[in-house]
Amino acid sequence: SPIFHYQNNTLHAEGCPLDTLAQKYGTPLYVYSRQAFEERWREFDEAFGRQPHLVCYAVKTNSNIAILNLLARLGSGFDIVSQGELERVLRAGGDPSKVVFSGVAKKSSEIERALTVGIRCFNIESHAELDRIQAVAKKLNKIAPISIRVNPDVDAKTHPYISTGLKDNKFGVDINTAPALYADAQALSHIDIIGIDCHIGSQLTEITPFVDALDRVLELKKTLTDQGINIHHLDLGGGLGIQYTDETPPEIADYIQALLKKLNDASIEVIIEPGRAIAGNAGVLVTEVEYLKPTEHKNFAIIDAAMNDLIRPALYQSHQTIQPVTPRTDGEDVEWDLVGPVCETGDFLGKQRKLNLKAGDYLAVMSSGAYGFTMSSNYNTRTRAAEILVDHKQAYEIRPRETYNDLMGTEKLIP
Ligand code: LLP
Known part of the structure; x- marks a missing residue:
C-alpha cells in the first residue's frame, strides 16, 4: 500500500x-515515513548499476539527525552548505569522507572544520573562495580536494527563486571562464582538483535541462583534459522534482539512465545531490x-x-x-x-x-x-x-x- x-x-x-x-x-x-526515505534513497543508488557513484543527500532539505542517521546507515553521502549541517552529519554518524560542501559564502572557520574532519570535496563558487581555501589548507598543512561549480546557463524552467543554473545569479562561475579558474587552481600548492560540479535548480520536471547541463560539463571536462587537468568525478547536483499535485516528474531511474547514456563513460565517478526527490x-x-x-x-x-x-x-x-x-x-x-x-x-x-x-x-x-x-x-x-x-x-x-x-x-x- x-x-x-x-x-x-x-x-x-x-x-x-x-x-x-x-x-x-x-x-x-x-x-x-522511514520506509519512504529509504525507498527513495535506494532508488537513486540502485539506478546507477555498476557506474561508480555517490548519492549525497542534500541536508538542507530535511536535516533532522534521525533522518540523516537512517540515510548514513544505507551508506549515503551528504551535500552540506554550512558547518551547522556538517555537525549534524557527524552527530548522525555520517561519514565525513562522503561529504561535499556547497555554498557561496564558506567562512574560514567552516573551511577549517571541514578540512580537519576530512570531507570529500569543496564545491568552489568563486575565485575568492579558491584563494581562501588555499590559505586555510596551507595554514593547516592539508591538501583541499576541490571541484568548481560551473553555471552551464541552461534554463531549468522552474520557479525563479529556485532556479540556479542561469548566468545572472549568485551561484557558481560562468562555464566559459572555468578553464582559467581551473588553471589557477592547478597552480596552488594546497589544492587538489578532483571534480566538476553543477546544480541548475530545483523541482525540475523534465530531463532535458539536466542532460543539456551535463553536455556542457562534458565539453568542459574535455577542455580541462587538454589543459592537463584530470577530473575524477562529476557532481551533477540535485533538482529532480516531485509530484505535489499534477506535476509529472521523470522517474528516478529514467533520469539517472539519461545521464549515464549521455555520459557514456563507465569509469568516471558520478556524484548527485538529491534532496526533494528523497524527502x-x-x-x-x-x-x-x-x-x-x-x-x-x-x-x-x-x-x-x-x-x-x-x-x-x-x-x-x-x-x-x-x-x-x-x-x-x-x-x-x-x-x-x-x-x-x-x-x-x-x-x-x-x-x-x-x-x-x-x-x-x-x-x-x-x-x-x-x-x-x-x-x-x-x-x-x-x-x-x-x-x-x-x-x-x-x-x-x-x-x-x-x-x-x-x-x-x-x-x-x-x-
Ligand atoms: N545541491 C545544491 C547545491 C543545492 O543548492 C540544492 C538545493 C540541492 C542540491 C538539492 O536540490 P533538490 O534536489 O532538493 O531540488 N526551498 C526551495 C528549494 C530550494 C533549493 C535550494 N538548493 C523549495 O522549497 O522549493
Whole structure:
C-alpha cells in the first residue's frame, strides 16, 4: 500500500493513524515515513548499476539527525552548505569522507572544520573562495580536494527563486571562464582538483535541462583534459522534482539512465545531490482547524499551522495538496482558504480548497517532507513543531515541540 493511505476512514503514515499521533503529540506536527526515505534513497543508488557513484543527500532539505542517521546507515553521502549541517552529519554518524560542501559564502572557520574532519570535496563558487581555501589548507598543512561549480546557463524552467543554473545569479562561475579558474587552481600548492560540479535548480520536471547541463560539463571536462587537468568525478547536483499535485516528474531511474547514456563513460565517478526527490513525499504536516470564519466574500478556515511552520506556499505560491485526516461522511464540500495564526496576509497554506470541515478537524498538508521544518521559524514567537518518524506501527518523537524556554531562555534584560 502507498505510504500515506486511508484505512478505517483515517489517513495513516505507514501503520500509524495520524489522528492518534496528533492527539498524542499535538499540532502542528511533522510526520515522516522511514520506509519512504529509504525507498527513495535506494532508488537513486540502485539506478546507477555498476557506474561508480555517490548519492549525497542534500541536508538542507530535511536535516533532522534521525533522518540523516537512517540515510548514513544505507551508506549515503551528504551535500552540506554550512558547518551547522556538517555537525549534524557527524552527530548522525555520517561519514565525513562522503561529504561535499556547497555554498557561496564558506567562512574560514567552516573551511577549517571541514578540512580537519576530512570531507570529500569543496564545491568552489568563486575565485575568492579558491584563494581562501588555499590559505586555510596551507595554514593547516592539508591538501583541499576541490571541484568548481560551473553555471552551464541552461534554463531549468522552474520557479525563479529556485532556479540556479542561469548566468545572472549568485551561484557558481560562468562555464566559459572555468578553464582559467581551473588553471589557477592547478597552480596552488594546497589544492587538489578532483571534480566538476553543477546544480541548475530545483523541482525540475523534465530531463532535458539536466542532460543539456551535463553536455556542457562534458565539453568542459574535455577542455580541462587538454589543459592537463584530470577530473575524477562529476557532481551533477540535485533538482529532480516531485509530484505535489499534477506535476509529472521523470522517474528516478529514467533520469539517472539519461545521464549515464549521455555520459557514456563507465569509469568516471558520478556524484548527485538529491534532496526533494528523497524527502518531499516522505512527510506530511498535520494541523488542526481552530475556527471556521465564513465571510461574505470568502470562507476562511483558520488552522494552527502557519507560514512559520511551512513557508513554501507564501514564498513561492507553491501548491500542496491538503487532505482531511478523517473525511466527513455528513455535510458537503465548501471552498476554503486555509490560513494560519501569523499576522501577515501572506500567511496561508492553501487557497480555494474544496473541503468538508468543522472546527477541531485534523488536516494533512501533503508532500511536506522537504523544505518544511528546515525552513520554519519562530516568527510571532511561535514554537516550532514536533517531528515524528514512523516505522511501521511504531512512532518516534525525533524532535519534541519547542518550549517557550527554548525560545527566550537565553535572552537577557539590561541593567
Ligand atoms: N545541491 C545544491 C547545491 C543545492 O543548492 C540544492 C538545493 C540541492 C542540491 C538539492 O536540490 P533538490 O534536489 O532538493 O531540488 N526551498 C526551495 C528549494 C530550494 C533549493 C535550494 N538548493 C523549495 O522549497 O522549493
